[in-house]
Amino acid sequence: MNNFETNSEATAEPVATTDLLVVGAGIIGLAHAALAQQAGLSVTVIERDHRAVGASIRNFGHACITAQHGEIYDMAQAGRRHWLDFAAKAGFWAIESGALVVASTETELQVLREFSASRPEGQVGVLGAEEVRARLGRENTDGIRGGAFLADDLRVDPRTTVGSLATWLNGQDDAAVHFNTTALGFGAGTGRKARVETSRGAYEADQVFICVGHDVDHLFPALAAEHRITRCALQMASAPAPESTTIVPAVLTATSMLRYDAFTRMPSAPALRAEVEAASPELLEIGANVMFTQRPDGTLLLGDSHSYDLAQPPFLAENTTDRLLRAAARVLDVDSLAVAERWQGIYASSDVAPVLVRDIAEAITLVSVTSGIGMTLSFGLAEANLAARPLTTATTTR
Ligand SMILES: Cc1cc2nc3c(=O)[nH]c(=O)nc-3n(C[C@H](O)[C@H](O)[C@H](O)COP(=O)(O)OP(=O)(O)OC[C@H]3O[C@@H](n4cnc5c(N)ncnc54)[C@H](O)[C@@H]3O)c2cc1C
Incomplete structure (x- = not known):
C-alpha cells in the first residue's frame, strides 16, 4: 500500500466492491469501463472532479487513425468500430468525417x-x-x-462526448460513475482483490485501471521519471x-x-x-x-x-x-x-513510448497515453488491456 493519510470519511470496510474499478472519467478511463460493462462485468468509475474537465474535453475530437503507424495504427483502427458503436448507444455525436x-x-x-x-x-x-x-x-x-x-478518420464533439458516455454508463446495470471522489492510495484488498483508498472511503475490485491522464506524474513520480x-x-x-x-x-x-x-x-x-x-x-x-x-x-x-x-x-x-x-x-x-x-x-x-501500460501491483494497472493521441487510441487501447487481463464473470455486487 502506498503511504497516504485517509480523511475523516474513510472507513476500513469498502464502500463498494466491483469486478472492475477505473480511476479517472476521461476518455481512457471511460473506454475501459464501457467495454468492460458490455462484456458483462460490474464496473465502477471514480473521478476526482464533479465532472471530467481534463484533456478529453479540451481537444479537437479527432480520431486521427490514418496518420498513425505500426502497432499504434492497428490500435487506432481497432477502436474505430467502438467509437461508432458507443456513439449510437450513448447518444453522443460522432461522424465518419475523414x-x-x-x-x-x-x-x-x-x-x-x-x-x-x-x-x-x-x-x-x-x-x-x-x-x-x-x-x-x-x-x-x-x-x-x-x-x-x-x-478512415472520425470526429466526435470533445465538449460533450465524455459527459454523455459517463451518463450512459451510470444508467447501465452493474455500472456506476462516482464523481468528486479522489483516489489517494493503491494496494492489496480482501482475498486477491485490489484496494483503492479514496476521499470517500475504500473501494475493492478484481482489477483496477488507473487512467488519470497527465496526473500520472503526481501519483507515481518514480514511474513517470522512468518513462521520462x-x-x-x-x-x-x-x-x-x-x-x-x-x-x-x-x-x-x-x-x-x-x-x-x-x-x-x-x-x-x-x-x-x-x-x-x-x-x-x-x-x-x-x-x-x-x-x-x-x-x-x-x-x-x-x-x-x-x-x-x-x-x-x-x-x-x-x-x-x-x-x-x-x-x-x-x-x-x-x-x-x-x-x-x-x-x-x-x-x-x-519520448520513450506513445503509451504507458504498467501492472504496478497485483490486479492494478496504470494506463496513460503519453503521445497526445488519447482520443484516437482510447477504445483500441482499452480493448487490448482488457483482453490481456481477462475477468470472466460478474462476481461482485455493489
Ligand atoms: C489541446 C489538445 C488537443 C488534443 N487533440 C487530440 C485529438 O484531436 N485527437 C486525439 O486522439 N487526442 C488528442 N489529444 C490528446 C487527448 O486529449 C488525450 O490523450 C486524452 O484526452 C487523455 O485522456 P485521459 O482520460 O487519459 O485523460 P483526461 O481526459 O485528462 O482524464 C483523466 C481524468 O482523471 C482524473 N483524475 C486525475 N487524478 C485523479 C485521482 N487521483 N482520482 C480520481 N480521478 C483522478 C482527472 O480529473 C481527469 O478527469 C489532445 C490533447 C489536448 C490537450
Whole structure:
C-alpha cells in the first residue's frame, strides 16, 4: 500500500466492491469501463472532479487513425468500430468525417502522394486543388496546391462526448460513475482483490485501471521519471466558422505532417521539414500543428501549439495564439477569425513510448497515453488491456 493519510470519511470496510474499478472519467478511463460493462462485468468509475474537465474535453475530437503507424495504427483502427458503436448507444455525436490534409506546396503534395501509395487503395485519396477548395467551402484555390483525404478518420464533439458516455454508463446495470471522489492510495484488498483508498472511503475490485491522464506524474513520480514523462501544454482557441461554412473533415496542414508518424516516414518528409523551417520558422518555434475541426454548432476548434515542461505555467501567450490563427486564416482564405474562447490543454508526453501500460501491483494497472493521441487510441487501447487481463464473470455486487 502506498503511504497516504485517509480523511475523516474513510472507513476500513469498502464502500463498494466491483469486478472492475477505473480511476479517472476521461476518455481512457471511460473506454475501459464501457467495454468492460458490455462484456458483462460490474464496473465502477471514480473521478476526482464533479465532472471530467481534463484533456478529453479540451481537444479537437479527432480520431486521427490514418496518420498513425505500426502497432499504434492497428490500435487506432481497432477502436474505430467502438467509437461508432458507443456513439449510437450513448447518444453522443460522432461522424465518419475523414480528414483533409491541405497541401500548399509541391513538396507537401509529394509527401501526400507517397503516403497514398504506401496505403491500401482508397484509404488516402490524393486531391486536386479544386477538390480541396470545395471541401473547405472556400471560393478560390489561391495558395492550394492539392491535398489528401484520409477516409478512415472520425470526429466526435470533445465538449460533450465524455459527459454523455459517463451518463450512459451510470444508467447501465452493474455500472456506476462516482464523481468528486479522489483516489489517494493503491494496494492489496480482501482475498486477491485490489484496494483503492479514496476521499470517500475504500473501494475493492478484481482489477483496477488507473487512467488519470497527465496526473500520472503526481501519483507515481518514480514511474513517470522512468518513462521520462513531461507535461505537454497546448494552446487552443475557438471561433465561428467564416460565413457559416460547414467543413466536415478534420483539417490538417504541413505542420501536422511533421508531427504524425505515418507522414514523417515518407521519403520526402526531410525535404518538407526543411521547407517549413525556411518558410514558417515562427510555427516550428511554438511546436505548431496547425489544424482545426468543426463542432456540431458550427464553431471551429483551432490549434495548436506544444510546449514541454515538468510543470506547466497557466499563462497563455497571445503571440502563440496569433500565429496559429493567422495560419488557420490562410487555409480558410479569410483575413481573420473572431476568437470566442481560448484555453490550455495538457497531456502526458514521453519520448520513450506513445503509451504507458504498467501492472504496478497485483490486479492494478496504470494506463496513460503519453503521445497526445488519447482520443484516437482510447477504445483500441482499452480493448487490448482488457483482453490481456481477462475477468470472466460478474462476481461482485455493489
Ligand atoms: C489541446 C489538445 C488537443 C488534443 N487533440 C487530440 C485529438 O484531436 N485527437 C486525439 O486522439 N487526442 C488528442 N489529444 C490528446 C487527448 O486529449 C488525450 O490523450 C486524452 O484526452 C487523455 O485522456 P485521459 O482520460 O487519459 O485523460 P483526461 O481526459 O485528462 O482524464 C483523466 C481524468 O482523471 C482524473 N483524475 C486525475 N487524478 C485523479 C485521482 N487521483 N482520482 C480520481 N480521478 C483522478 C482527472 O480529473 C481527469 O478527469 C489532445 C490533447 C489536448 C490537450
